[in-house]
Amino acid sequence: MRGVSHQKWWGWGVEGVAFSHHDKPNMAPFVRERVGIDLDAPGSPPPTFEDIDVPEPRIGADLSATLTSAVGEDHLVTDDLDRVVHTYGKGLPDLVRIRAGDLPRIPDVVVYPGNEDEVRAVVDAAVEADAVLIPFGGGSNISGSLTPPAREDRVVVSLDLGRLNRVLEIDEASGLARIQAGVLGPDMEEQLGARGWTMGHQPDSFRHSTLGGWIATRSSGMQSDKYGDIADIARGMRVVLPGKVVALRPLPSTSTGPSVREMILGSEGRLGVITEAWVAVHRLPENRDIIAYLYPSWASAIAAMQEIAGSDAAPTVTRVSDANETAFSFSTQKVKKGASGKVQSVLFDVLERRGWDMDAVCLSYVGYEGDSAKVRAEKAVVGKIVRKHGGIKLGRGPGALYDQKKFDTPYIRDFLLDIGGLADVSETAAPWSRLMDLYFGTLRAAQEAFDSLGVQGFVMCHLSHSYHSGACLYFTFAFAPGVDGTEEQLERYWVVKKAIQQSFIDLGATLSHHHGVGTDHAHWLEEDISPAGTDLMVSLLRGVDPGRNLNPGTLLPAHREW
Template sequence: MTAPIAAADVTRHKWWGWGQDDVAFSVTNRPAFIDLARNEIGIDLANAPDPVAPVLTDHEVPATRLPGAVREQLAQALGEDAIRDDDEHRVLHSFGRSLPDLFRVRTGAFERLVDAVVYPGSEEDVAAVLRIVLEHDLVLIPYGGGTCISGSVTPDAEEQRPILTMNLGRLSRILEIDDTSGLARVQAGMYGPDMEAELNEKGWTVGHFPDSFTFSTVGGWAATRSSGMQSDKYGDIEDIARGLRLVHPDGVAVTKAIPGRDSGPSVHEMILGSEGRLGVITEVTVQVHRSAPVRQVIGYMYPDWEHGIRGMHAIARSTDVTPTFTRLSDGPETKFSLALSSKTPTTTKSKVSAKVQDGLFAYLRSQGWDTSEEMCLSYVCFEGSKASVEQQKSIVKKIVKANGGVTLGASVGKVYDQKKFDTPYLRDFLLGHQVFGDVCDTGATWSSINEVHTKVYEAFEEVQRGQDLPGFMFCHMSHSYHAGACLYFTFAFPYSSEEQALEQYYRAKEAVQQTFVDLGSTVSHHHAVGVEHRPWITEDIGEVGVRMVEGLFADNDPGRNLNPGKIVAS
């Protein structure tokens, strides 16, 4: 068996933001985006200097609380190279990528940091660490890629016991591919791109592409009930994860990778979405599919949101098409996307493209379309044989036309496919200009989706008026199901001062989240619970449901050693 990688080689973010140090968003040659930012949230990016990267030595980092004897015991179990307690590793692993986490880490709000980071190289190492945690009454937080935006890996500021973060990044291999069953056993710390690359070489794909794909892990997907952009075809993680291994205080829990389960309440379902509160997921058996010979993303445009939703609904209910994904941006998001992608033409090709777009928009305006505020951009992805893709494209084109839309073609879709993982870098850029940009998502039925869309906007606009702050919100629909779809809202606004920033942020976020649950939608569609969504968990699953979850955690972790406070407070 191949030896695990060294702890020093595990992929990780920069300590203060998203991704790698050499990648960043820039407004260079984006005049339309500069105009949008000035008009919608009142910031002048044209004359503002580029944000300066934070420097960790500018902040005071509290000393570790881990006793030396415990550290020595961990080093004996794992090896000295598998323990990290330097400032940067502790800061990095004490924050996820939620907006509050990023704000706190940038401003040096280090009230409570993890005391050490351990890097197990095997399931046996994981069990050894858990035994030490229980022996010394420590707290253990499992950590995949650290991309969660719900506070799932953030330690409780009030926790006095020593806290360990367990980075699973050394468990990063595909252990086995069952070609006959279409199943792959994957270690929990394997990053999405590494897994897909290895599977693709053998003609397979998992088809799971969350926004966090480039820096998230298979185990993290399972622990937080992740959903990917292509869930229309491949399903959410509960459809993809067929079997699990979890190191539990009493041993190893194993769920079989078999179709159908008739063994009482599902242990498999208990582990999915448990956010480290039942133990540490070490392995996930995922369903894999043969890579399609043809893949195309086609762009469409609708005159407004209601026409677009009718088109999306018709596609979801069609018995003749099975898209890999469907997505509809509302008017404000379309405006944002066009501004972000619009650059001053400098080549013959770009000048021709700009003229084509201008001509199309002029034609649409002649047909009564509002091309500045109302029209809605849509994408549909098709996979399969050439004949199948062409047939499905033809059917969807007719559906779009029947619902007032027009087909833009493959070139628009190709641009979306190339840029789909870049948005988090924009959030870092905006934070450097004292602007909050964040997201809230929910699942809604087709019958309520328009009401949820309208009411969330009203709630956000009302709270921003009350705060006397500008704000810009936009939304897209994705993850279509028979009964409904996901609504994914993004909002941005400049905060008035560092002292009031998080209070102003939470007023906006709470207005959106409360509207979700008031209208019977989910507290989140695929961003986990953690601590950020915990205030609404009772409204989401009911008082009896909360007691059932509390009982599950209390029975399996009576000492509250396993990531306490996530999902429910107790």
């Protein structure tokens, strides 16, 4: 597709890569007992593309000619596969609909500009023709930010930034790099790493998401404890608007009124098309280590995470799974041969004899980077805190395995879809003082939703990012909907999803920590930032884009669109 790689049209990741449980003997029994899904049930694989009825493009000759002039004939595409690839992100509702061939509105044309001037020409042409323009990066969004409104009658243009994929320059004295917005995470790190640098940003979607997408959704990565989230990393940027370009220099700090940089962060394409950014980069660390720890309970683990966040240690990763997620993680282990398997078995026997409830244990990973002295000192600080809260060190082995497999989890969701299971995530952030109430309240809300549907469901959680004042909790839920039909399945899915999201708001947390708003979370925006705060956002978006040409429908609740 014009030299730009894309994910599967029907699911996550690349063709030929899929999840299998057959080398994980404990997983099928665990899922059958805890989730009520038989992993060995005959599945329904995704349809072939030829089975999908794709609507014809609606673009007229004049706009087509103008866009062709802007990007060149080879980089304007109206074929069915390309347009379908650009219709949905990778959220659970997206995947259910695409597998069912549900395509009420898809882009009429996909354009692949090769530089900022071509982006400007495309934006100007789309607005002049009163078309809808939707920026597209890696297509990994899971909050409904990429799909055209179902009742949109105007021409829909998907602007794919995949050709803007280079690290342009590095200011080594300042630790800054100027990078094009369409670069995928691995390609960017390869280019930086060749010169001895790293950005350190690693969201779960790292392999299939772009710098521009991270900025547009206020992304956070698993190493954000050290490197910061994208709002900390992105220092300057260029953003194309109709007839003009916003150019923000990479200054360390400013006092020049409300931050335009902050306005663009999280704007999801509604404030223009991000073409490049200056980002903070760091020298590749001398050492990088992830160590696994085990706690006797969720309460002890959270207390330890809070103390680590306030300590002199500065880990790159602070993650801890609750008992459910820990049990699930253990169930996905392959058969351990030789000494390692015996060591784990003996250790768990010893802990049980000491009085540990092995059904309540919580697995944690802490990452360290830097020179040997720094890493050694931070491990000492963290180790003391872990022991204070009753935890033990498991060592490098589990940490190394986590580091290798951290980007593979979304493939499990596709596998469950094949056999009729629905699985998704909701993540949030709250102050430390509210974290335990938030955790238990959300578990109750999810269980009440499952009970109302008469289904068996499973919820697990991990703390994924720590801050001075609080942390991010990341919930995963799964269940078998027990009904056929796309709308019936999604209706049941939304009962659970809405219960979880509403619990976040009711318990003093945010509707999203790092997945953005899109259309899936927009319902709760006024409760999250207040009606008056939403007024400010509406005024900003309407002032920039009065014709609603730039990715309309995202960010705002439907009743606040003008």
